Amino acid sequence: MSVIEMNGLRKEFTVRVRAGRLRREKRTVTAVDGIDLRVERGEMVGYIGPNGAGKSTTLKMLTGVLMPSAGDARVCGLRPVAERTRLALRIGVVFGQRSQLWWDLPLRDSFALLRHVYRVPPGDHAARLTRCRGLLDLDEFLDTPVRQLSLGQRMRGELTAALLHGPEVLFLDEPTIGLDVVSKQAVRGFLAELGRAGDTTLVLTTHDLADIERLCRRLVVIDHGRVVHDGSIAALHSRYGSRRLVVAELDGVLTEPPTLPGAPLVRVEADGHRLVFELESATVAQVVAGLGGLASLRDISIVEPDIEEVIARLYRTPAEGKGPLLTPGV
């Protein structure tokens, strides 16, 4: 059995919108539009999409905060809303904008309280806390009231709080939003370590694609509440035709642009001393060999395709049958 299952999961909101100077009309906003997805134990899934795509709404349905309008979700075999209390013992949730810590208490006391809330055996609690203290460098601010923590420190506290009861699934909504480079690295390193251990399933929404590149082998992209891509980052690159580039620095300048089979020349820079080729079917070795016969090579480098660029292209591509987000209500 998959640890997360969604079958035709759908969520609509009824909103009132202005329709003229004094009139207001009811409209239905389709936030999640029939998602079918399975996540297996130990997977690390990046769940991304443009603003308003339906990411947070999906996570809220999976964590029992929101009731689906239609379809069905199961997390750890449980129905999130109907079995919310049981589910809470088996999942951890970190929502970047919200806190599960006690504002006036030092972190250490929040952690102690959580042990009682979740009825965690003292030995398990102590072992998990020791691990988090080491990996997330908590010791410096363990005795500081949460209200005095910086965002990065608080986020490290939130991650710890979400893990102390040993959840099987961890849902993270924008865990690195607003963090400085060092805190981001700490959080990513910690999550990567958690993923490597293999017993926690991770679902992560983020607008920071470096999070995804660092952490997730599987990428689910949603737009207008529908899945528009489900697969690896490499699959995304090949689907959108993004290829690696080879940049060759030459000692001299060629009189004619070189033609290399399987590696078209995409641009010439530095007054002809730098040539950039796209690797279509040729290998780097073939490009080097082909160029070596024509000019003296000073340096060669490979540029990986830029994920930001691919994702931007994906967001701009209209999904098949993508309807308007707002439909008149009934």
Ligand SMILES: Nc1ncnc2c1ncn2[C@@H]1O[C@H](COP(=O)(O)OP(=O)(O)OP(=O)(O)O)[C@@H](O)[C@H]1O
């Ligand atoms: N409580 C609500 N009432 C009405 N509309 C809502 C509600 N919550 C979300 N929506 C709408 O549902 C759509 C999806 O919102 P959601 O917050 O799930 O998107 P998101 O992908 O998480 O976006 P972001 O990246 O901006 O956080 C949006 O059009 C949003 O305005």
